[in-house]
Each structure stands twice: as C-alpha cells, then as structure tokens.
Amino acid sequence: MLSRTADSLFWLARYVERADNTARIIDAARRLSAMPESFAGESNEWESALAAAGALAAFEQHHRTADRETVIDFLAFSADNPSSIKHCLATARHNGRAERTALTGDMWEAINTGWLELQRFDGTRMDRDTLTEFLSRVKEACLRFDGSAYRTMLRSDAYFFLRLGVYLERADSTARILDVKYHLLLPEGARVGGGLDYFQWSSILRSVSALTAYRWVYHESLKPWLIADLLVLNDQMPRSLASCYENLTMFLDEVSQAYGRQGPAQRIARSIRTRLQNAEISEIFQKKGLHEFLTEFIADNHRLGAAIAEQYLT
Amino acid sequence: MAAAFNEMFADVDVCRPGYKFLQRWLKSTPPDVLAARRSEAELLFRRIGITFAVYGTAEAEERIIPFDIIPRVFTRAEWQRLTRGLEQRVRALNAFLADIYGNAEILAAGKVPADLIYRDPHFRPEMAGLKLPNNVYIHIAGIDIVRVDDEDFYVLEDNVRTPSGVSYMLENREVMMRLFPDLFAVNRIAPVENYPEELLATLLSVAPHSAPDEPTVALLTPGPFNSAYYEHSFLADKLGVELVEGRDLLVRDNVVVMRTTEGLKRVDVLYRRLDDDFLDPLTFRPDSTLGVPGLMNAYRAGNITLANAVGTGLADDKAVYSYVPEIVRFYLGEEPILKNVPTWRCREPDALAHVLAHLNELVVKEVSGSGGYGMMIGPVADTTTREAFAAKVTANPANFIAQPTLALSTSPTFVDSGVAPRHVDLRPFVLSGADRVRIVPGGLTRVALQQGSLVVNSSQGGGTKDTWVLDA
Numbered sequence: 001m002l003s004r005t006a007d008s009l010f011w012l013a014r015y016v017e018r019a020d021n022t023a024r025i026i027d028a029a030r031r032l033s034a035m036p037e038s039f040a041g042e043s044n045e046w047e048s049a050l051a052a053a054g055a056l057a058a059f060e061q062h063h064r065t066a067d068r069e070t071v072i073d074f075l076a077f078s079a080d081n082p083s084s085i086k087h088c089l090a091t092a093r094h095n096g097r098a099e100r101t102a103l104t105g106d107m108w109e110a111i112n113t114g115w116l117e118l119q120r121f122d123g124t125r126m127d128r129d130t131l132t133e134f135l136s137r138v139k140e141a142c143l144r145f146d147g148s149a150y151r152t153m154l155r156s157d158a159y160f161f162l163r164l165g166v167y168l169e170r171a172d173s174t175a176r177i178l179d180v181k182y183h184l185l186l187p188e189g190a191r192v193g194g195g196l197d198y199f200q201w202s203s204i205l206r207s208v209s210a211l212t213a214y215r216w217v218y219h220e221s222l223k224p225w226l227i228a229d230l231l232v233l234n235d236q237m238p239r240s241l242a243s244c245y246e247n248l249t250m251f252l253d254e255v256s257q258a259y260g261r262q263g264p265a266q267r268i269a270r271s272i273r274t275r276l277q278n279a280e281i282s283e284i285f286q287k288k289g290l291h292e293f294l295t296e297f298i299a300d301n302h303r304l305g306a307a308i309a310e311q312y313l314t
Numbered sequence: 315m316a317a318a319f320n321e322m323f324a325d326v327d328v329c330r331p332g333y334k335f336l337q338r339w340l341k342s343t344p345p346d347v348l349a350a351r352r353s354e355a356e357l358l359f360r361r362i363g364i365t366f367a368v369y370g371t372a373e374a375e376e377r378i379i380p381f382d383i384i385p386r387v388f389t390r391a392e393w394q395r396l397t398r399g400l401e402q403r404v405r406a407l408n409a410f411l412a413d414i415y416g417n418a419e420i421l422a423a424g425k426v427p428a429d430l431i432y433r434d435p436h437f438r439p440e441m442a443g444l445k446l447p448n449n450v451y452i453h454i455a456g457i458d459i460v461r462v463d464d465e466d467f468y469v470l471e472d473n474v475r476t477p478s479g480v481s482y483m484l485e486n487r488e489v490m491m492r493l494f495p496d497l498f499a500v501n502r503i504a505p506v507e508n509y510p511e512e513l514l515a516t517l518l519s520v521a522p523h524s525a526p527d528e529p530t531v532a533l534l535t536p537g538p539f540n541s542a543y544y545e546h547s548f549l550a551d552k553l554g555v556e557l558v559e560g561r562d563l564l565v566r567d568n569v570v571v572m573r574t575t576e577g578l579k580r581v582d583v584l585y586r587r588l589d590d591d592f593l594d595p596l597t598f599r600p601d602s603t604l605g606v607p608g609l610m611n612a613y614r615a616g617n618i619t620l621a622n623a624v625g626t627g628l629a630d631d632k633a634v635y636s637y638v639p640e641i642v643r644f645y646l647g648e649e650p651i652l653k654n655v656p657t658w659r660c661r662e663p664d665a666l667a668h669v670l671a672h673l674n675e676l677v678v679k680e681v682s683g684s685g686g687y688g689m690m691i692g693p694v695a696d697t698t699t700r701e702a703f704a705a706k707v708t709a710n711p712a713n714f715i716a717q718p719t720l721a722l723s724t725s726p727t728f729v730d731s732g733v734a735p736r737h738v739d740l741r742p743f744v745l746s747g748a749d750r751v752r753i754v755p756g757g758l759t760r761v762a763l764q765q766g767s768l769v770v771n772s773s774q775g776g777g778t779k780d781t782w783v784l785d786a
Contacts, residue, residue, distance in 0.1 A: 006575045
C-alpha cells in the first residue's frame, strides 16, 4: 500500500483514540471537581486534566487560569489546541476522506456521522447536561469507529497500521495519566494518607475506564501500588502499557510477515515489551521511581513511533 | 425560443411510451411520500459522504448536489441511436488527435485552419511525433448531450480532458435502487453498475508495451481539496487501484514508481484526473506541486500510459467544436449522427458582427471555459453584463464563440410546487480501449431546478437525476 495511505490510517486511528482518551479525562476531572474539598483535596483538577491530556504547555500560551470553562473549551473545542476533541475528529475525518478507498463503508460512515453529529456542539453554553451528552457522543463515535474497523476490515496491512496507531496513542495516554498523579501513587507499605486520596485514585482508574476492572483483578480496596500495577504491568487490562505493547509487537509482526522483512520498529517494540514483561511493580518503585520510569517509557514509545514512520510511513 | 420538447408528454395528457410506467407511478404516489423519499435520499447522500466543493464559496466547503428522485427515461431505440452517434464522434476525435500530433493531414487538406490549432493553448508541442498505444488519446469522454425534439441529439460540449460526474451516475442508481426497489422489479432497466469493470478493462488494454503481464493501474488525483475528490476516491476504490497524489510518485530511469510500505513499485497506467498544466513541473507549469517531475520523460519513453493522453484539450476546445462535423466526415467518411449546435466563431469578422448585433439572443462562451464559467446567456443577462461581455469579445474575438439558446428538453421533476417539467441535459461516458469502445447504458442527467432556467451545472444550482434506459 502507499506509504501516504499507511500514514493517514495510522494517524486517523491515533486521533480517534486521542479524542476518546480526552473525553474520558474530562469526564473524570469533572467528577472530581464536583466533590467537596474535604473529599477530593485542594488540587486543581482542571490543571491535572490538561497535564494528563498533554496540553498544559499549549494551554498556558492562551489562558491564565485553568477552570472548568477554559479547560473544557480548550480540551474539547478550541482551534488553538491541535489535540482538542473537535480538532482530532475533524483531522480524523479529513484523513478518512482522503483515504476512503482504504476504509470500509461502515468505518467511513462511523467517522463521518460522528463528526457531523458533533457539529452542533460548539463550547458555548456547556451546561452539565450538554457536556454529558457531548462526551457520550464522542465516546460513541470512537467506539463505533473502532468496532466497525474490528468487524468489517480485511486483516491486511491497512488494518495493521490502524491498530498500531491505536496502541501507540493509548500507551502514551495511559503513561501520561499515571504520571500526572505519580505523587499520589506510593509504593507498598508507605503510609497511606486516609480517605482523602481515595477519590484521586479512583479518578485515575475512571479516566481509563478501569475502576471495575480493578476490583475484579485484585479483590481489594484501592491501593496506589496496585493501581500502578494494573495500568503498567497487567496485560489483561486493555489500556495498560503491557497490553499496548503486546498488541504493538503482534501487529508489527503481522506487518513484517506480510512484507517478509523485519526492521528497527520490530526490534524496539520487542525490547520494550520484554522490559515490561520482566518488571515487578515494587522494583519500579524502588529502583527507578515511578515518575522516572514513566518519563523513560514515554520517550521510548515516541522512539517506536519514529521508527514506524521511518520504516513504513514515508 | 420555441417551446421546449417535453420528454414525458407528447401533448396534454398524451404520455410518450417510455414514460407510461412513470405516469402510473406518479399518479399512485401521494406527494408526501415523494417528499419523504426525497429527504431519505438526501440523508443517504450525506451519510455516504458524496459531496463536492464549490470553488470560491468559503462557507460551503462541502455540499451535496440536489438529487431529484424522478428518473429520466430513454427507450432502447433512442439509446441505440445515441450510442452509435457517441461512438462515431469519439472515434473521429481520436483520429483527429492522432493526426494533429502526427502528419496533420486535416490541416493540409484545409478542413480546419492551422492557426486555430497551433495557437490553441491546449495544443501540446510535446506530443508531436509521439506514438501512443493503439492511437487512443481519449480513453474516457463525457459528451454533453441535449435534446430539442423527438429526433435529434445535439452535442453541447465534448469533454475529453478529465470529465467528471460518473460517480453520480453510479451512486444515483444505487440510491434509487434502495428507495424504489419495486420500480426496478417491474421495469427492465439496463444496469450501469459494471462501469468500473469496463473502465478497468479499457485502462488495462492500453498498457504500454514495456509493462509486465499484469500491469499496475493507479488513479492520480490533485488531492482532497479538489472539487471532484470524492469521485476520484470512489473510482479508485471500485477499480481496486491505488489513489495516488503527485508526491506519492517519482520517476526512476524513465519509469514511474510509487512509494509504498514495501518500497518503490512500478506504475504502468495512470488514470489521471489532473490537468495537463500540472502534470510535470519540468515540462509544464514549473510551480506545480501536484505533479510528478520527469513524468513526461517516462511518457515519451513509452513506459507509462496516461489516460487521457496529454493534449486532448485541443479536441474539446469550443472553437474546434464547430469543426467536429467536418472532422467526422474527414476521418470516417460518414455523416455525423449527432448534431452540432450552430456556432458563430467570433474569430471570423462576419460572425463577430452578427454576434455583437444579436447578443440578447445568443449564448456567448469563452473557447476554453467550462463548468458554466466564462459564459453569458444573452436572453437573461442584463444590459450591463451584456455590454461588459461585448467589450471582452471585441477585445479578443478569437477567444469567443456564440450559439443560439437551445430549448433544452424537459423531464418531470419533483419540486416544491409538485411534479413539474424542468430542463435537462445528459452526460454519457464513452470508454475507448485498444480493443473497442464501451458505453454503459446510462449517464449523468443534470437538471435545472429553477423554473425556466437552462443552467444545469452543479456549480450554478443544478441538480441530478438517475438516467434509465429501458431494456424492453
């Protein structure tokens, strides 16, 4: 397939995934900010949301204070933010339109209809109900796109590049969400500061839709080190770094099998995956520190993206 | 202007045979059902994403062309007559281009003035002496046809550069089959859905001699911002070929290759939907970023087939148009089956005088204009417009031709006031391969939705209809 087509599909998937992630981050921040301070602490949830979405620096160029109005507008609608939900979906649709031939009819309808439906939301008068509806529409559009790809697409290179985009973006997102709250995630045995942090922790899980999953996996009350374990190392958890890398290596292997050739992208993905497989959460806390670990991971993940681009997309 | 030919009714209450089933259907279908079907159709078009961009309108980046749910009908006999005429015309135009870029016998014979050809901006000296596979220049033609009476088909324009609209022919049919399965069940309507198949066969038949046994076809588009981009991606998909932009291609050792995820891959036939001017910055416009540097070298080396060939614009120039009947006689020794609209060539002093004296009766067109741009319709233009056009014509007469306003035939159309006759034209698509000419039974019918309007162009408020050729 054309390199340009592969590139468009890869980014189409990344933008859809990013829109979905951002919608979940907004949703979690909204819940937390609605709580009384005695439960949620004094941190500015809206600022955390910006950081989790990787948009804090861009935000500060345009706004002074991070509050409900400014942050929702910036993350969901703003044209100043290349990663705003609206911008993500517009770009995704643009890519989809450019690569109509590589998508199935269902996928195009999903992305086109999703984009059309969101046209009526513009960020003004975002009351509680409208915001709820907006966020659920975004999630629906993303699910529909993802689902129609899964159900209707030929399992060939076009599909593989699309999935690579999904997992690369998701790995980045999960790592960032964790990193924003790393100071709340303490190693096992550390003194846990009462009920205050509970809602902060549950908010992390909520922003990756993993609160219920946590209970099924650990059968325990929320423990910060277990939250880190779930989102970093547990390969059953579809948004964990380990699961993302399992998929990344698998789809890169599919590509190399289809083309009969391996390259740097396959090697980088395998080495990151091996590191995740062999790691223990306690070790990560003790040896390196969670923040350092995540910073390194984000850089490695970025390196893989560059290698995929170099090998296939240009 | 004479009363327009009504394709449905020969007289009040006298329905022509081809339209009888439609008359029964319209009688038995209440207007609110038609209205419901119409909005259903619009929803379908929007959901599939069939949109087009209109240049120069910022707010409406994407629009859908209004679709009329009442089909336009041809009987089998009418269609056969039309087909023979189309095939004849395209054969003659292909022979004309081969001759002009070869020995130029028609100029030597004095049938067409040499200066008209050599001063035409669409004449490409780069094509001189180049031998194309099987002498096919116009692989895909979209000939605009109008009817003014029961008998005759007139050619309004020969579109032989990069004609568009065929996706509407296919999608209109698709939507009609979804909306009115019953009508298709009881009437034998000739299918059009094999068009992509026929197009691919045509393109493969003209692959260069140096191509491998299974040649690679690709469709070259200017990109997503082009008004016909939807059609480009639609066709590439139906053909099962890559949709490439200039930046996806490069020329290595006079061979055209595309950048793929598996490395460089050879392309043998390029169905290009990019104008000559932009194809190759080394040969044509140096500022073109849409083309492929070195493409013309590969072309001249015989390593790639371009469809349509470079330089075909000469054959659909509006000044050359007036010579087409002569061209048909000269190369085929036959009388033209399709008629030409009488045309005054303003380059001739007598004609110019006539045109300037009758501006209020005539349609004046720029010889190189298309899409309804660069023209003036005398009877509806106001004095200021007419005077401005008169000045333009006087300043550069050779750039203009004039034609009488034709009473385009009408077909029943569902408008706000109910079902009423509206003026229509037709663009059938003619495919010329190395082996034969292929025409699928149908085409794009365009309809002027405003009462009395004769302008059917989608960029100027026209709509489309499905075109049915009855097979019985």
